[in-house]
Amino acid sequence: MEYFPNIIFAIILVLGIGFFARNIKKLIRNIKLGQEVDASNEKSQRWSNVVRIALGQSKMVRRPVSGFLHVIVYVGFVIINIEVLEIIIDGLFGTHRIGLELLPASLYGFLIGSFEILAVLVLVSVIVFWIRRNVIKLKRFLSSEMKGWPKNDGNIILYFEVVLMGLFLVMNATDTVFQMSNSGNIISQFIAPWFDGFSQETLHTIERVAWWFHIVGILLFLNYLYFSKHLHILLAFPNTYYGSVEPKGKFNNLEAVTAEVKLMMDPNADPFAAPAEGADDEAPAKFGASDVMDLTQVQLLNAYTCTECGRCTSACPANLTGKKLSPRKIMMDTRDRLEEVGKNIDINKGKFVDDGKQLLGNYITNEELWACTTCNACVEECPVSINPLSIILEMRRYLVMEQSAAPMELNNMMTNIENNGAPWPYNQMDRLNWKDEH
Amino acid sequence: MDEQLKVPTMAEFMAEGKQPEILFWVGSAGSYDDRAKKITKAFVKILNKAKVDFAVLGTEESNTGDVAKRAGNEFLFQMQAVMNIEVLNAYEVKRIVTCDPHSFNCLKNEYPSLGGNYDVVHHTQYMEELMTSGRLSVEGDTYKGKRITFHDPCYLGRANNVYESPRDVLRKTNATLVEMKRHKGTALCCGAGGAQMFKDAEPGNKEINVLRTEDALEVQPEIIATGCPYCNTMMTDGVKFKEKESEISVMDIAELIANA
Known part of the structure; x- marks a missing residue:
């Protein structure tokens, strides 16, 4: 029975990490439902983006208050998790604070002391975040797409962090050996008096309970990620790597269209020629996107990375003037639909069975798509290089090229361009008339 | 603007066997929209004043296709682009200046992969250049x-x-x-x-x-x-x-x- 706790710990650890790995595999499978993208260019620029934007949080701090608080939580999260290493070693080998044995007392004290200070800073930041969401009610957390689960999700994460930080401090405060050593208990020494008068045994029990809940909490949190908007803590890194390295104004040229246009412009092409051998095997190219499988893998990664902060929507001119379009909702819809498709594949043993639904129409309406001014404000705002605009454009392409479903005024404009090379019905031969007008 | 504007075309340059310093891409708005035409003329006045050897395509210019692309009509965009690129390449155009940021973006970023490679500048960049080199003050x-x-x-x-x-x-x-x-x-x-x-x-x-x-x-x-x-x-x-x-x-x- 001596090894009972160690075995339990190992089982919990394996289960926690195992479930997480399973979900990550599912996530990768879902992303791979998208079209492949060549991201082999500009490697150094891509790495620099990861370092500046994800690791360095350069775009977060453009909004100083939330940016600063976020940096605290981020740094706290990363650094305090070094402690998890000790917990895992202790848990597996039945040691207690292995760090005290391996490291010089002063260094160990310094580390734990830093963790304690960060824990308090994280607690304060998280409470401010909660107040911003629930008391001050910042506009960007109140949009229609933020009702129900997305709202609860945001709060659950904050509660998680409060509990985890609290447990960490209580664990330290009730650890009599650690308190006696009086090194690194910068914060917990003020919590320890709350437990004055408790017997050694009770203190030890509280310490053990806090310790177990802390590590179990961390594993739960890890597994909560997949179901939450909080995946960004992992996906921000690949997402900034795969994000665009081109000027924002550059929209991709569809290669399938280029092939057809070349054929049309080629005077030697025979329109009645039999298709080349094997050409029938390929499915005809679909122009634009009506469902998640038509989007690129990067766009699907974008959807999983979105943490629903709403900076995009708060900068969107259409949204600011009361239109239905919200770039954040575009990303949330894309993820929801992708999850739906993923579950469909799970149920149908690895094959997607048509469910009569798609991203266009069932999730994103034409009205939203046509409200976009393609101004790139959402792209500029996103702190983790998500591009909602690229999805909007891809769906417009489907509407126009597959369904001829553009608003009537746009059809007129396009007919004019086709007929006379200008969006208005003016004669091409009058194009230089301005020269002589006074 | 009473003084006569000098607006030579690429065809005229070609006939004389010369190449202008820049091609001025007027754009659809700049050609047809009454308000935008004033901007076009103001810019030509500046070019004339700075003695810039420029030319326009005139009736050989067509819509860049930018707005069609943004509306989702990639076909129309690429048709327009390929036609324009054919004209621009035939005249061996190297440098383009335009008053329209939409044309600027489209010519600069979206034409290259279709065969149109030019040095494209916005008119504010070009004016800055003229001022720096002392040609415009x-x-x-x-x-x-x-x-x-x-x-x-x-x-x-x-x-x-x-x-x-x-x-x-x-x-x-x-x-x-x-x-x-x-x-x-x-x-x-x-x-x-x-x-x-x-x-x-x-x-x-x-x-x-x-x-x-x-x-x-x-x-x-x-x-x-x-x-x-x-x-x-x-x-x-x-x-x-x-x-x-x-x-x-x-x-x-x-x-x-x-x-x-």
Whole structure:
């Protein structure tokens, strides 16, 4: 029975990490439902983006208050998790604070002391975040797409962090050996008096309970990620790597269209020629996107990375003037639909069975798509290089090229361009008339 | 603008066996829209004054296809692009300047992979270049001390990170430059982009150009400077909507420099 706790710990650890790995595999499978993208260019620029934007949080701090608080939580999260290493070693080998044995007392004290200070800073930041969401009610957390689960999700994460930080401090405060050593208990020494008068045994029990809940909490949190908007803590890194390295104004040229246009412009092409051998095997190219499988893998990664902060929507001119379009909702819809498709594949043993639904129409309406001014404000705002605009454009392409479903005024404009090379019905031969007008 | 403008065409240059320094891409708005034509002429006046050897395509120019692309019609865009590229390449065009950030973005970023590789600059960049090289200078005091605020066009600013050239050129007028709260990377769109210019807005509680005009009114400018014919239209309409047209004029940077 001596090894009972160690075995339990190992089982919990394996289960926690195992479930997480399973979900990550599912996530990768879902992303791979998208079209492949060549991201082999500009490697150094891509790495620099990861370092500046994800690791360095350069775009977060453009909004100083939330940016600063976020940096605290981020740094706290990363650094305090070094402690998890000790917990895992202790848990597996039945040691207690292995760090005290391996490291010089002063260094160990310094580390734990830093963790304690960060824990308090994280607690304060998280409470401010909660107040911003629930008391001050910042506009960007109140949009229609933020009702129900997305709202609860945001709060659950904050509660998680409060509990985890609290447990960490209580664990330290009730650890009599650690308190006696009086090194690194910068914060917990003020919590320890709350437990004055408790017997050694009770203190030890509280310490053990806090310790177990802390590590179990961390594993739960890890597994909560997949179901939450909080995946960004992992996906921000690949997402900034795969994000665009081109000027924002550059929209991709569809290669399938280029092939057809070349054929049309080629005077030697025979329109009645039999298709080349094997050409029938390929499915005809679909122009634009009506469902998640038509989007690129990067766009699907974008959807999983979105943490629903709403900076995009708060900068969107259409949204600011009361239109239905919200770039954040575009990303949330894309993820929801992708999850739906993923579950469909799970149920149908690895094959997607048509469910009569798609991203266009069932999730994103034409009205939203046509409200976009393609101004790139959402792209500029996103702190983790998500591009909602690229999805909007891809769906417009489907509407126009597959369904001829553009608003009537746009059809007129396009007919004019086709007929006379200008969006208005003016004669091409009058194009230089301005020269002589006074 | 009474003096006769000199606007040679590429065909004329070709006939003489010469190449101009730059091709001036006038664009559809600059060719046909009454307000934008004034901007076109102001820029030509500047080119004439700086003795720039330029040419236009004239009736051989066609819409870039930019607006069709943004509306989702990739076919039409690529048809237009391939036609224009054929003309531009036949004339061996190397350098293009345009007053329209949408043409600028499209020619610069979206033509290359279809075979059209040119050095494309926006007219504010070109004016800055002319000023730096001493070919163009602002002598008059027309705008000295006037409060001017510059509205960043999305396709010049965010899309291509050109923020300083228009401001540097404006500073040459000795005007007092005031920045709106939302400017440069966070500038609000005028509402015309993404083919919105050619359709009614979706239901909402305000027009985007009115919201943007309110941004400008906050800093009490005498002039709202623009660098895009579509922004110009939207801001002009916004100022009219706010009944401020007697106090505030909306002018392209080319017009400001031509009148200075």
